[in-house]
Amino acid sequence: MDGRYGxxxxxxxxxxxxxxxxxxxxPTRHPRLKTVSTSSGSDWTNDGGxxxxxxxxxxxxxYHTTFSRIACNKRFLGFVMILGAAVLSSFFIMPALVMxxxxxxHDLAFMNQIRWPPFTNLSNPGDVGLSxxxxxxxxxxxxVTVGAWHILPEVLGSEVSSGDEAEYIRFLQNGSPIILYLxxxxxxxxxWHRVQLYKVLSKAGYxxxxxxxxxxxxxxxxxxxxxxxxxxxxxxxxxxxxSNESAIFIWGHSxxxxxxxxxxxxxxxxGEHFDGLVLEAPFNNFVDAAFSHPLAxxxxxxxxxxxxxxxxxxxxxxRLASDENIAGVTVKTLILHSLDDEVVPYELARKLYDxxxxxxxxxxxxxxxxxxxxxxxxxxxxxxxLPYIIREFTAPPPAKADQ
Numbered sequence: 330m331d332g333r334y335g336x337x338x339x340x341x342x343x344x345x346x347x348x349x350x351x352x353x354x355x356p357t358r359h360p361r362l363k364t365v366s367t368s369s370g371s372d373w374t375n376d377g378g379x380x381x382x383x384x385x386x387x388x389x390x391x392y393h394t395t396f397s398r399i400a401c402n403k404r405f406l407g408f409v410m411i412l413g414a415a416v417l418s419s420f421f422i423m424p425a426l427v428m429x430x431x432x433x434x435h436d437l438a439f440m441n442q443i444r445w446p447p448f449t450n451l452s453n454p455g456d457v458g459l460s461x462x463x464x465x466x467x468x469x470x471x472x473v474t475v476g477a478w479h480i481l482p483e484v485l486g487s488e489v490s491s492g493d494e495a496e497y498i499r500f501l502q503n504g505s506p507i508i509l510y511l512x513x514x515x516x517x518x519x520x521w522h523r524v525q526l527y528k529v530l531s532k533a534g535y536x537x538x539x540x541x542x543x544x545x546x547x548x549x550x551x552x553x554x555x556x557x558x559x560x561x562x563x564x565x566x567x568x569x570x571x572s573n574e575s576a577i578f579i580w581g582h583s584x585x586x587x588x589x590x591x592x593x594x595x596x597x598x599x600g601e602h603f604d605g606l607v608l609e610a611p612f613n614n615f616v617d618a619a620f621s622h623p624l625a626x627x628x629x630x631x632x633x634x635x636x637x638x639x640x641x642x643x644x645x646x647x648r649l650a651s652d653e654n655i656a657g658v659t660v661k662t663l664i665l666h667s668l669d670d671e672v673v674p675y676e677l678a679r680k681l682y683d684x685x686x687x688x689x690x691x692x693x694x695x696x697x698x699x700x701x702x703x704x705x706x707x708x709x710x711x712x713x714x715l716p717y718i719i720r721e722f723t724a725p726p727p728a729k730a731d732q
Contacts, residue, residue, distance in 0.1 A: 513583030
């Protein structure tokens with residue numbers, strides 16, 4: 330362990346602000362004429378009276394310099410005024426847009442229209458550098474088909490021969506732990522940071538099943554809070570139906586953390602067994618997450634506009650209330666968050682952790698990563714200690730000694 334993260338409630342989240350001078354304006358220098366030649370050839374610097382005359386009645390060049398400076402100052406002032414007006418008006422663009430088109434809240438919450446990287450052939454995981462990975466599809470309801478990848482533990486890669494469904498299902502039943510990965514908004518299961526996490530987990534000895542919710546990637550349908558949770562539950566049941574009694578952990582990132590928490594609650598209530606919950610860069614609920622997002626700055630600067638966003642969230646029927654759902658989760662839970670996350674602030678993860686401590690019976694562990702490592706919102710996969718953290722969390726409990 331190299332001290333890249335802290336545990337539990339003791340993790341510090343107060344980066345010091347350092348004020349640095351970006352440079353000082355040079356003092357204004359007023360050039361002084363040493364000599365001035367006149368039509369009579371006299372030298373004003375050698376003639377006190379002439380110098381007084383120059384000061385009282387400067388030549389046309391001096392007038393030109395003075396007026397040029399005034400004009401420059403006016404142009405600069407005009408530029409500042411235009412820039413200020415543009416910035417101020419931008420603060421009202423988002424509120425006006427949300428008021429005119431409340432559905433934009435749904436679009437920004439899911440961002441499923443953004444397919445990144447573009448032109449990726451999702452049916453061929455090798456295009457994004459994944460080996461020993463099978464692409465397949467399954468139904469989450471009669472009208473929705475979702476695309477998924479099954480990434481094998483790295484140690485099994487050399488054993489792949491046919492690469493067909495039967496072979497991969499046989500591998501899935503080998504007893505290695507399985508992680509159901511629920512991604513955040515925007516992009517697909519092929520997004521770069523997600524692929525890097527799959528590789529870390531595969532190298533650490535885990536099966537990974539990653540899929541795109543309805544409306545994302547090559548999956549059919551249209552996303553909604555209820556719909557993507559149904560997709561997650563269907564994915565879990567597909568794994569359980571093909572993996573015998575292997576340990577299954579549900580991992581959710583960002584938006585996926587809310588999907589994971591809601592899914593875990595429903596599975597626990599239905600008596601369907603799984604072994605743990607991992608929440609990466611989670612938030613406590615969608616309302617707080619929306620108001621904490623950089624795009625919501627106008628609503629925070631002008632609180633009297635906040636009702637516009639609040640009403641739009643209600644009309645979008647999006648709650649993603651992990652702070653409520655966590656109370657119904659009985660399995661052990663691991664929360665991962667980077668202190669320099671600017672998309673989902675650390676404080677929202679802390680609120681979720683506090684809610685879990687107050688209401689949850691299962692164990693809860695909170696691991697934070699120092700901002701100096703710059704993992705941000707989606708690069709915790711870069712932490713050298715991550716495999717150790719995950720192995721420690723997913724390790725089966727020690728066998729009880731015989732009495």
